[in-house]
Amino acid sequence: MTAPTPTGITGTTQDSGHGEGEIVKDSNILSLRGLTKRYGDAVALNNVNLDIRRGEYLTFLGPSGSGKTTTLNLIAGFIEPTEGSMLLENKPLEKLQAHERNLGVVFQHYALFPHMTVRANVEYPLKQRKMSKSDRKKAVDKALEVVRLEGYEDRYPRQLSGGQQQRVALARAVVYTPPILLMDEPLGALDKKLREWLQLELRRIHRELGSTFIYVTHDQEEALVLSDRIAVFNEGEIEQIGTPRELYDAPVALFVGRFIGESSIFKGIYADGKVKAADYELQVEGSISTDRAAVLIRPENMQISHPGGGDFTESAVNRIAGEIQDMVYLGPARRYSVITPLGEAIVRVPERVAAAAQIGDKVLVGWDPADAVLLVDTEPAEQVK
Amino acid sequence: MNESKSSTRIVLSIFAVITSIWLVAPMFAVVPISFAENASFQFPPQGFSTRWYESFFSDPSWLRALGNSALIGLLAAIVAVPLGTIAALAISRSTSRLANVAQMLMLTPMIVPVIIAGAGVYTFFLQTDLVGTIFGFVFVHVCLALPLVMIAVNASLAGYDRSLELAAASLGANPLRTFFTVTVPLIAPGVAAGSVFAFVTSFDEVIVSQFMVSPALQTLPIVMYSSVTRSTDPTIAAVATLILVSVLIGFCFYRFVVVPLSQRRGAKA
Numbered sequence: 001m002t003a004p005t006p007t008g009i010t011g012t013t014q015d016s017g018h019g020e021g022e023i024v025k026d027s028n029i030l031s032l033r034g035l036t037k038r039y040g041d042a043v044a045l046n047n048v049n050l051d052i053r054r055g056e057y058l059t060f061l062g063p064s065g066s067g068k069t070t071t072l073n074l075i076a077g078f079i080e081p082t083e084g085s086m087l088l089e090n091k092p093l094e095k096l097q098a099h100e101r102n103l104g105v106v107f108q109h110y111a112l113f114p115h116m117t118v119r120a121n122v123e124y125p126l127k128q129r130k131m132s133k134s135d136r137k138k139a140v141d142k143a144l145e146v147v148r149l150e151g152y153e154d155r156y157p158r159q160l161s162g163g164q165q166q167r168v169a170l171a172r173a174v175v176y177t178p179p180i181l182l183m184d185e186p187l188g189a190l191d192k193k194l195r196e197w198l199q200l201e202l203r204r205i206h207r208e209l210g211s212t213f214i215y216v217t218h219d220q221e222e223a224l225v226l227s228d229r230i231a232v233f234n235e236g237e238i239e240q241i242g243t244p245r246e247l248y249d250a251p252v253a254l255f256v257g258r259f260i261g262e263s264s265i266f267k268g269i270y271a272d273g274k275v276k277a278a279d280y281e282l283q284v285e286g287s288i289s290t291d292r293a294a295v296l297i298r299p300e301n302m303q304i305s306h307p308g309g310g311d312f313t314e315s316a317v318n319r320i321a322g323e324i325q326d327m328v329y330l331g332p333a334r335r336y337s338v339i340t341p342l343g344e345a346i347v348r349v350p351e352r353v354a355a356a357a358q359i360g361d362k363v364l365v366g367w368d369p370a371d372a373v374l375l376v377d378t379e380p381a382e383q384v385k
Numbered sequence: 386m387n388e389s390k391s392s393t394r395i396v397l398s399i400f401a402v403i404t405s406i407w408l409v410a411p412m413f414a415v416v417p418i419s420f421a422e423n424a425s426f427q428f429p430p431q432g433f434s435t436r437w438y439e440s441f442f443s444d445p446s447w448l449r450a451l452g453n454s455a456l457i458g459l460l461a462a463i464v465a466v467p468l469g470t471i472a473a474l475a476i477s478r479s480t481s482r483l484a485n486v487a488q489m490l491m492l493t494p495m496i497v498p499v500i501i502a503g504a505g506v507y508t509f510f511l512q513t514d515l516v517g518t519i520f521g522f523v524f525v526h527v528c529l530a531l532p533l534v535m536i537a538v539n540a541s542l543a544g545y546d547r548s549l550e551l552a553a554a555s556l557g558a559n560p561l562r563t564f565f566t567v568t569v570p571l572i573a574p575g576v577a578a579g580s581v582f583a584f585v586t587s588f589d590e591v592i593v594s595q596f597m598v599s600p601a602l603q604t605l606p607i608v609m610y611s612s613v614t615r616s617t618d619p620t621i622a623a624v625a626t627l628i629l630v631s632v633l634i635g636f637c638f639y640r641f642v643v644v645p646l647s648q649r650r651g652a653k654a
Contacts, residue, residue, distance in 0.1 A: 105555035128557035
């Protein structure tokens with residue numbers, strides 16, 4: 001299928017958490033081993049290995065059909081793996097039915113019981129656990145307090161807004177303090193403003209509860225905002241797992257570099273520690289095992305200069321001529337799109353140092369080889385851009 | 386512009402009123418006849434009396450027929466509703482192609498002319514000695530009622546979100562508890578409608594019942610039918626009026642008590 005890529009790298013990363021660096025997240029709560037799901041000949045998930053750490057906010061990020069929701073549904077017990085195993089606290093999970101797993105699940109479309117009030121919805125899992133009436137009331141009140149929905153106990157779901165409904169669903173999924181909370185694009189059905197506010201709410205709730213969150217999304221910005229670590233899914237496999245910063249600064253696969261953040265990507269032939277592309281010979285750091293190379297540079301690492309090259313720092317030894325095609329003011333910065341013989345270069349320059357370059361100007365773009373990432377070009381050769 | 390709109394509305398309203406009268410009036414024609422003084426179906430009737438009601442309540446053959454019909458209708462509904470509900474659920478969740486075939490097969494009693502079904506049932510029941518038995522009636526009426534139950538339950542399944550069951554499972558409810566705490570309350574309106582359809586189908590079934598009756602076991606529609614074909618007895622008008630009134634009471638109860646209640650509870654009615 002795809003080029004062999006390392007899957008399930010647990011790596012040695014430093015978790016900063018969300019401002020609570022003193023929490024040591026060393027032990028794994030859930031481990032996936034060789035997890036595979038096939039539907040007939042179609043492979044939905046291929047040999048996924050992953051260790052999920054206690055208390056972390058882990059996001060499964062990827063386009064639709066990449067296997068992220070399949071993985072979540074396998075953990076929840078909604079579908080059965082074709083091969084592989086799952087260990088929750090070192091005990092096999094796949095033998096348990098969904099209702100025996102004691103995990104919390106939040107669905108994209110809330111899945112609140114329409115015939116029950118908010119209180120009855122949140123109380124439902126406690127009733128299944130035969131909790132006493134007074135304990136139930138205490139737990140429900142506490143959960144509604146966490147999601148800031150006190151006073152809505154007697155409403156029915158249809159009397160609430162989408163954001164309120166999703167917070168009820170969240171309260172219902174955490175009221176029995178499951179060790180892991182699984183969320184499948186929970187903000188996908190909400191508008192942008194509400195989504196951004198609820199992202200901050202989710203971070204706060206994660207901090208307050210201290211439990212492990214596994215979160216599925218196709219929105220890379222959301223993943224960057226929320227996650228301690230992100231697992232990037234592509235075609236049923238995990239391409240890379242790491243902190244948002246690792247994925248942004250050091251993608252190990254071209255797919256990851258493209259999917260997270262913006263970048264200029266120049267493709268060429270790798271030989272003798274250099275990449276030949278069009279008439280240019282690009283200096284690179286590191287090495288790759290094939291000759292098909294892609295050089296990835298983030299917009300803030302790309303420099304722009306008038307044709308003389310006088311605006312570059314000394315280390316920006318790779319320099320390409322181009323023409324400014326577009327320019328956008330972003331408030332604190334300016335974003336240039338420069339057409340070069342190697343493809344589009346994207347440059348982000350702080351507004352206060354921005355050159356007075358205009359659309360149509362002939363310019364040079366340049367970068368320090370240390371700021372670029374050398375990757376194997378795994379994409380079909382025809383694809384230009 | 387506005388004028389033409391309002392004139393359209395007036396014409397449409399008149400049309401609607403005429404159509405309603407056209408549809409409903411024949412039913413209510415039996416009401417005055419049931420209070421006639423003479424044994425005739427003359428309209429408008431002459432005089433006023435309640436003797437045809439007295440005749441109904443004092444004639445054991447009418448009352449026995451009413452009792453039989455009520456019993457058979459109830460039994461038919463009791464059997465058809467769970468079967469039809471389970472069938473509708475099973476078919477709606479099956480991914481097999483056979484599910485469509487099963488659906489078609491179960492709806493055939495609605496498509497096949499009832500007189501053909503009746504003739505078929507008759508030859509079969511003659512050989513098995515089921516003609517003129519309560520069991521035979523219930524058996525046949527269940528077949529006729531099943532498609533109606535299925536259609537009613539299917540309608541309430543159309544707005545039913547399967548992820549609610551996954552949610553219930555994730556919250557710790559086993560499949561049986563999920564069924565009774567989530568599935569049943571949400572499809573209850575469809576099941577209730579199906580129960581009414583099943584009972585009514587059995588209660589007013591004439592055609593197949595014609596083949597099934599014996600002198601010992603008569604149902605109300607059969608007695609009504611033979612009464613109107615054999616003699617000029619306005620008792621049938623009294624019976625019809627009684628049925629009409631009970632249907633109206635039932636409908637009003639559903640419309641003004643059940644629906645507002647289920648809406649207040651937030652369930653999809």
